[in-house]
Amino acid sequence: MIVNSNDRLRVRRYVLALCLAPIFGASSAGAQGNVSCADAATQGAGGPDITIGVNGGFTGPSASFSQGMKRGIEICTKEYNDAGGYKGRKVEMIYLDDQAKPEVAINNISRFIQRDKVVGILGPVNSGNALAFLPKTEEAETPVIVPIASSVGIVYVDADGKPVANSTAPGAKPRKYTFRTSMQDDFQIETVLAYAKQAGWDAIGIMHDTSGYGSQAKATAQRIIAGQGLKILATETYNVGDTDMTSQLQKMKSAGVKQIINFGLAAELAGLLRSAQKIDYKVQWAGPWGYADPAVGRLAGQELMEGVLAVASFTIDSSPAAADFHQKMLKSFNENPFPMTAALGYDAAKLMLTALAKSGPDQVKLRDAIETLEGFSGVSSIPSRPFSPTRHHSLDSNDMFVATWRNGDLVKAK
Amino acid sequence: MDLASIAEMLAQGLPQAIVSGLVYGSIYALVAQGYYVTFSTTDTLNFAQGDFLMIAAMLSFTVLGGLALSGVSLWLALLAAIAVVVVVLALMGIAVERIAIRPLRGIFSFGWILSTVGVAVILRQMAEIIWGREHMRVPSVFGDVPIRLNLGTVQIGILPQEVFILAASLGAMIAVLFFLKKSRLGKAMAAVAFNAPAAALMGINVRHIVVLSYALSSVLAGLAGVLVAPVLFAHAHMGTLPGLKAFAVGIIGGLGNPVGILVVGLALGIVEFVVAIFNASLRDAVTFLILIAILAWRPMGLFDKSGREKV
Known part of the structure; x- marks a missing residue:
């Protein structure tokens, strides 16, 4: 890129802002204190790795969204594994690039389900890709948390299983295995x-x-x-x-x-x-x-x-937890060009890993654990009880801001 | 919509639509001159012309960006970009003629249409691999501060780069016209266009003339690419629509009449932006609606007197 030489200056400005934050007092929305995926880890004897699939458009037109999401997931996974993982077993995230193309996304998902035997899937970034592969994951009873793609019909369908444009329309219900931390269009x-x-x-x-x-x-x-x-x-x-x-x-x-x-x-x-x-x-x-x-x-x-x-649903000043997360990103990657995507990716990963601690590595039990999860804290403005049997989006319009x-x-x- | 409100919309929107339309229209005309140059000498044209424009815009992104970052002045960087584009695009034009057009002409008469469309697709995919699929900003030598004109109730604005587009493309077209009408090579091209066997008997190397016309045609598309890069964002699919619209300009103006192409190019640019005042969704469609109407009425184009059918 031609126009990007002031990254170091920006880092310095962020550090300064963070030093000043305690003095002026940051705003109060969202979670309080620091949030870490280490909280979801459990101790134990260990064993084989547990795999989770991550599908995003890491190259192509949605690369900036996908890169942020991936880094958020990476940070969460590292915190989680360093703190013990699932009863001493490590979680391995398998990242596949769908190039923002639906047909590639479908291939990736088949690989996740058949070859990698993943317990759950995080992604995608493009709504069209989600709509293309979701029938597959529903059929395979694999829970999916969508961190970025925002089209309503990804999560909500009508009585015939067709995607809807209005989640409040009569008869609209969530797909059984699909959840989102992304900001739904409506x-x-x-x-x-x-x-x-x-x-x-x-x-x-x-x-x-x-x-x-x-x-x-x-x-x-x-x-x-x-x-x-x-x-x-x-x-x-x-x-x-x-x-x-x-x-x-x-x-x-x-x-x-x-x-x-x-x-x-x-x-x-x-x-x-x-x-x-x-x-x-x-x-x-x-x-x-x-x-x-x-x-x-x-x-x-x-x-x-x-x-x-x-x-x-996240800005670098939206809460102390948000500011802290932004610092973590800067420390690990020296930059955080699209902080919101990193936060949504992080929260999606933390949700899945927190639910995993309750359910164990079983797809169907994991789905139920995600749906009934309580007392959750994330870095975006996600509520502590994100989902319910009729609600599979974590962020309502009340949780979003301008x-x-x-x-x-x-x-x-x- | 009543007449009064239409008149009011036009009064407020027309000046800006004309200015913007002339800028975009001059690009369509410049690319279409490339179609004219090869069609008049060989009865074939390069359907990848729009993607040649794209490649030139990408090259200017790389050269301008690379040089500007290493501290060279933007003006020098622009000259370097133009030099690179002229050389690369001329070679690409020669290659297309040699690989995608000449071998197929003898086999069946319309093979070159398919092969040049194939070249277009290949170029687009190559560009995605080399430069990625994101939109890229190319800096303008003239900066981004618009020039604004105050016409009483209506204000219009134009970017300095857009003034440059208009001036440079008109200049390039006039230069090409002079070259074709006045220079020995240009006259040789005209002779080949008129009657190739007779030209060959007069000692003109027809093959060289054909190669030259393809190189010239590609360089015109390349120049258009360098000009528009700072105004359109550079990306792998940026050339598709300009290439098609330029083709429409060529057909409507008459592929044998460079002045007709210029007039029609500018006019279509203006029509596009005037239509956008009323319904912006029709902006791209209107060019092709006009094309269909004109083909039904005058298949040889508005300004071509030769009577040859174009499609």
């Missing part, structure tokens, strides 16, 4: 709209790309807006691959739109920010966690990211 939209309402936004415009994700997000937003009484001044679309959206933004500008809530992917978000700058349109940008992707700033220029809002970009970091918005 709750993300709820969160950003609730923020808009509470902040008193009165000149809102909606933008979305014409992909399945963008159109679905817009439909969900419309459903929620109707019940909320927010007024939308204008709605505009753009195609995936567009770089100059000045035509649409000019319309937003002349409609008097002051806040744009946008549903799309990193490259197009960067194009939107640059197009707005081109026509001198100063507008408050907000959107789901796609805006937390550091790739947007890399493409658009970090200065255009200043003040942009994104839905989050974060803002400030001086190159994503921090809690006021």
Whole structure:
């Protein structure tokens, strides 16, 4: 990459922030104190390794999300194994790259189930890949915790087993063996709209790309807006691959739109920010966690990211446990470019390992232990009782919050 | 939508749409000139032209990025990138003619269509392997501060790089036109285009002319790639749509008429952005709707008087 030479400076800034945190007192949301996967370890005589499969798009368009997730899982596994693992047995994470391609993901999952005999699976990053392989894991009765992919239908299906777009729709129920620590799309939209309402936004415009994700997000937003009484001044679309959206933004500008809530992917978000700058349109940008992707700033220029809002469940200042986790990441990898993905990966791994301590290495018992887990503490804003028989997502809209970009970091918005 | 609101939308959106449209349109025209150069001399063209543009953008990312990081001034880095792109793309053009077009022409007449589309796919996959599949930002020599014009109620903005795109692509097209009309080599190319056997009898080496036309065509795509890299983000699939749109420009303008290609290229760019004012989802589709309509009405293109059918 061309534009990345200030990592050392950033590390220094983080260290400084951490030293100052006890003085000023960090915010109180999320878990208190330090969180460690060592807590899930149990002592014993030892034995053969227990395997867990990790599937992510480590190369390809979702590499930055996948890399963060992988590092979070790595740190958790090391803490766990160093503290004794499962009754003295080590847990081995097997990482396979699906290159963000569904057909590769399916192959990886078959390998996990048939060859590696994994007790559970963590992943994936891409929603399409999850939808492709989940019928396989359900059939094999292998528990899956999805740390990143956010599409509603990954976890929730209708009576016929078809993925749904609205988890609160009548008849929607979770897939038996599938859980998530990721931020479900419909709750993300709820969160950003609730923020808009509470902040008193009165000149809102909606933008979305014409992909399945963008159109679905817009439909969900419309459903929620109707019940909320927010007024939308204008709605505009753009195609995936567009770089100059000045035509649409000019319309937003002349409609008097002051806040744009946008549903799309990193490259197009960067194009939107640059197009707005081109026509001198100063507008408050907000959107789901796609805006937390550091790739947007890399493409658009970090200065255009200043003040942009994104839905989050973790920021490096969201709790003392979060700040501590960020330090752990910096210590192990010298960088933490996309902290939220690392946190979600870490929490997914910690959930599975904590449940393993109760259930032992048996897939079906592990599933039940995950579903009934209580007293859990993670580094993201995950609640202590994450799941129930009817609820397989750990993060509700109440657990998510809106974060803002400030001086190159994503921090809690006021 | 009533007429008054349409008029108001246009009044506010049109100036920016024209400016943005001219920039993108000039790129379509520049790539399409490449189609013209080879089609007029050989009746074939390179369907991988858009991916040649992509390769050039990737090369400029590597050269510009590498040199800029090692402290060379951006201007020097840009000149180096252009030099590398001209050499590499010329060689790629020669290779495509030699490997994917010449051997197939004798076997069956449309083999080159399939083989050049194949080249496009190969290039895209190669780029994914070499540069990865993430979007990459290529720095502009002129910086990222837009130039803004205030027209009373309406403001328009243009990036300095976009001004450069417009100027450089128009300049390149004019240079190519002069080369074709005035230079001895250009005249030789025209002679081959008009009647290859007769040109051969006049002592013109037809084979050399064909190779030259492919090299020239590829260099034009390469130049387009260097120009657009800072404005479009560089990635393996960035060339697909510009390549197709340039092809549409060639067909609509008439593959035998470089001035027609220029006019149609600029016009289509503007149409795209005007359509986006009303419905942005139609932005990419409108080019091809126009293409289909024009083919039904004038299969030889708007500006081609020769009457040859293009498709």
